[in-house]
Amino acid sequence: MELDERKAKILKSIIRNYLETGEPVGSRTISKDDELNLSSATIRNEMADLEEMGLIMQPHTSAGRIPTDKGYRLYVDELMEEERRESKEERNMLIERVDKLETLLTNLAKMLAANTNYTTLVSAPQTSKNKLRFLQLSKVDENSVLAVIMLEGNMVKNTIIKTENVIDEQIVLKLNLLLNSFLTGLSIEDINLGLMTKLKAEAGEYSTVVEELLGAISQMLIDSAPQIYTSGATNIFKYPELTEGEKASELINAFEEKEALNELVTTSMQNKNENEIQIYIGNESPVQSMKDCSVVTASYELGEGMTGVIGIVGPKRMDYEKVVGTLRDLMHQLDTIYKNK
Amino acid sequence: MELDERKAKILKSIIRNYLETGEPVGSRTISKDDELNLSSATIRNEMADLEEMGLIMQPHTSAGRIPTDKGYRLYVDELMEEERRESKEERNMLIERVDKLETLLTNLAKMLAANTNYTTLVSAPQTSKNKLRFLQLSKVDENSVLAVIMLEGNMVKNTIIKTENVIDEQIVLKLNLLLNSFLTGLSIEDINLGLMTKLKAEAGEYSTVVEELLGAISQMLIDSAPQIYTSGATNIFKYPELTEGEKASELINAFEEKEALNELVTTSMQNKNENEIQIYIGNESPVQSMKDCSVVTASYELGEGMTGVIGIVGPKRMDYEKVVGTLRDLMHQLDTIYKNK
DNA sequence: GTTAGCACTCCATAGTCTTGAGTGCTAACA
């Protein structure tokens, strides 16, 4: 059976209705509120077909229909009309240019959560691809130095490094100069064996210290899973279908622990095509605990290699159009702000 | 009416029972499992008295009794036997000395939550009382510098400061020396007008820059409400009395937003007597959203002026003995580790 | 002062009815 235009219209109407109300929608509802003037009986016939095609289902006999995952997928891929975009003024999501990336991302998550009524996550750019702006060593005591690293985009990271050798101010100063001259402008991925050998040679008697430092620094930048900022976890309580049973606990736990979110971010990064927004419906989600949700992600790029992911998690009956629109808008804003900086 | 010994024993038994089961406890239960050999009828008589005294209540006629807030308070103040402390090996809460305070506190919160099955919060020490270990300025671009501040206890903070004047490496270097020589060893509270005047005089033509810097630094240390680390928010789902209605949402929101927690931390700091553990039962809690919970807090001290708060939030029928014991233990461990460092 | 016994209360649970929304099918219609 194929999906002719009328069936498509009916499916669209069913889904639209269900997104709004969350209640199964019956034939009479469709026959009334639609531009297609058909009796409920006709709608019923079509509905039976749509059900046979696996696009909608009944929670039980004598109930209206609700979309299946397959139905949502079709809607999202083909039926949904994007860009009923409001003017940017109305959608007061205006991002101000903030100096610390951390603050920007936190605000972003909060704004999105408040605007959409869903739960949001924003991952910081992967630091392993970020270029080093400069690095600053400071002596803490005889056996430890504080390394502060400023990355492209004003991302600041720091770590305390224990050293075998005793070190003094002089050495720290020297190492500072040395490391900066070698590493500035590079990302962790650019630091290869050849470079390290050269650097150690240059360091002379302090080559072991340099080695320790480099180790700790790359550790910090690679190991530390990218920071993820979240907001609006309690929004899930607004959707009964997400709070029954253990679901609420599982979901909130996922957002508290953040490990699962990493999975999500990674998958989204891998799947991304240029500037594309991805939608995971139900079981399509890479995260088990979100199998009753839909997840919409977008990759943002603040500059060369500085890419991260913004995600919105909500019920399967989320307002996809609004979410996708909002995300596109946001990407656009980020773009213009950061390209003209 | 006064609380004779027998009444006290019965009350204790009732509460113990209720803490375990969460079910109203009836006279027969008490008459059985207790060392006092009394029939249920006698217990009933005593119970009626305890109810009259406002220590226990019936959720409805023909139900067992549950403790009132007043009953809990009496239990906590006088009846509870602390220090059924297990040996420290058993209670595997061993804290390792971690270099970054942030990590330590995060781990602390996690361990506590896992150990107690309640929700925990740990506030970082108030930075305004922390002594400055050193400060490091680095030039970012013509109009901004990165200020990294290392406080006592290896707490690292950083901020980016915009300056009116254009500055170069030389100036940064000079300011670095100047500020460090003046400020090292002081806390924000120690920096008074006199000191600032002297500092500005010393800075000569860069006095305005110095002013900007000092402003931004104190802003960072004072304004930023103390960081609060939380863990185990989803533990509240283990206690049905905390999840009915909107309660779960409210509570989790409090832990997500953290503003309310600040309130809690502040109050707890104010009320603290030397080394004391505080217990807030129900409405005694300074935070409205926790009016159905009990909150146990303890103030820790890592060194001069470096005090923070550890809190445990759970249902009113929490295992007070265990929680208090665990907290005391923890304080002890923190003490020994940090005093011998 | 303590206890056995008894009548009473009230929640929880399960069972029964009723209502209403919605369906599928059939037959008539354009």
Add this chain to the structure above:
DNA sequence: TGTTAGCACTCAAGACTATGGAGTGCTAAC
């Protein structure tokens, strides 16, 4: 051949009604 009216049927949700059991308060006896 597609559309529609009509009708019997299904099922969840809500209201209402026993029924059982846990627990109480009171009284009278020990």
